[in-house]
Amino acid sequence: MEMTHKIPVGISACLTGQKVRFNGGHKQSRYCLDVLSDCFDFMPFCPEVAVGLGVPRQPIRLVGDVKAPRAVGTNDPSLDVTEGLLAHGRRVGNEMAELCGYVVIKGSPSCGYERVKIYQENNYPAPGGGRGLFVQGLMETNPVLPIEEEGRLNDPVLRENFITRVFAFYSWKQAVEADPSYHNLLEFHACNKYLLMAHSYDGYKQLGRFLAEAHEQPLEDAMAEYIRRFMAYIGQPAERKTHVNVLMHMMGYMKKALDSECKQELLESIEQYRRGEVHLVVPLTMLKHYLKRHGSEYILNQAYLDPHPHQLGLRNYI
Numbered sequence: 239m240e241m242t243h244k245i246p247v248g249i250s251a252c253l254t255g256q257k258v259r260f261n262g263g264h265k266q267s268r269y270c271l272d273v274l275s276d277c278f279d280f281m282p283f284c285p286e287v288a289v290g291l292g293v294p295r296q297p298i299r300l301v302g303d304v305k306a307p308r309a310v311g312t313n314d315p316s317l318d319v320t321e322g323l324l325a326h327g328r329r330v331g332n333e334m335a336e337l338c339g340y341v342v343i344k345g346s347p348s349c350g351y352e353r354v355k356i357y358q359e360n361n362y363p364a365p366g367g368g369r370g371l372f373v374q375g376l377m378e379t380n381p382v383l384p385i386e387e388e389g390r391l392n393d394p395v396l397r398e399n400f401i402t403r404v405f406a407f408y409s410w411k412q413a414v415e416a417d418p419s420y421h422n423l424l425e426f427h428a429c430n431k432y433l434l435m436a437h438s439y440d441g442y443k444q445l446g447r448f449l450a451e452a453h454e455q456p457l458e459d460a461m462a463e464y465i466r467r468f469m470a471y472i473g474q475p476a477e478r479k480t481h482v483n484v485l486m487h488m489m490g491y492m493k494k495a496l497d498s499e500c501k502q503e504l505l506e507s508i509e510q511y512r513r514g515e516v517h518l519v520v521p522l523t524m525l526k527h528y529l530k531r532h533g534s535e536y537i538l539n540q541a542y543l544d545p546h547p548h549q550l551g552l553r554n555y556i
């Protein structure tokens with residue numbers, strides 16, 4: 239994966255260090271600013287400031303119906319910014335169609351992705367919680383956009399999954415959305431076969447079946463349905479055993495070309511990874527080394543081999 243230019247990604251403005259929180263503070267994310275900004279062109283939005291709430295301001299919270307909560311002032315419930323937050327989310331989703339991902343803040347009534355507290359009349363939150371209203375609006379207009387809470391980027395598996403999804407969505411926009419055709423749709427699927435398989439074997443099979451009949455429907459519909467399903471499948475984090483399955487499949491492409499010593503070395507490395515003794519980067523580096531010599535163009539083009547820039551080192555931790 240070579241970066242030619244940075245990928246546009248939205249971000250809660252307070253994560254970039256902007257002092258836009260209700261108390262005049264920020265929640266600067268060093269990981270986003272120091273590491274991810276090498277690959278992502280972060281575009282900050284503060285929905286609460288956008289709907290006219292000043293800084294500092296009284297905090298807001300979600301209340302009422304868990305399926306359709308309202309965002310009201312914590313101290314003064316007559317302050318209601320529900321419609322403004324939803325509309326701003328929809329506007330950003332419509333006007334910023336180039337976004338390939340979004341990093342948000344956990345628990346915010348505007349920016350939270352899930353489990354945001356929704357208070358009931360007894361002043362206790364309802365079980366399960368809900369979604370911040372800006373994010374709700376954003377997802378209505380851009381339902382496949384990869385969104386993640388900044389705190390979850392501390393988890394190596396979730397971090398790798400989010401960044402994989404952003405790069406995959408970017409590649410979709412470049413390869414298919416910018417030049418729509420059944421051919422490009424099939425090519426995209428072919429390049430992502432093993433990536434899909436690592437995240438969902440069932441999803442990989444189902445999308446293959448879907449594409450076999452996709453030409454019977456209008457291209458626009460086929461593309462919309464494909465990317466909806468594709469992003470949902472790769473949203474399931476890949477597991478150690480599914481990575482092992484993919485590594486073995488890819489190794490199978492070289493079974494005639496590799497001598498028994500090389501085969502044994504590679505198998506041992508995959509086995510060490512399966513036992514949790516080494517990280518994914520170890521067998522993958524060896525596999526890529528052999529594939530460069532013996533792999534076909536098809537296998538070398540697999541997104542699974544380099545789903546994100548190696549300098550991020552994401553596979554050194556999973």
Ligand code: SF4
Nearest residue numbers: 250251252259284349
């Ligand atoms: S509305 Fe979002 S961006 Fe603004 S301060 Fe709250 S969490 Fe941060």
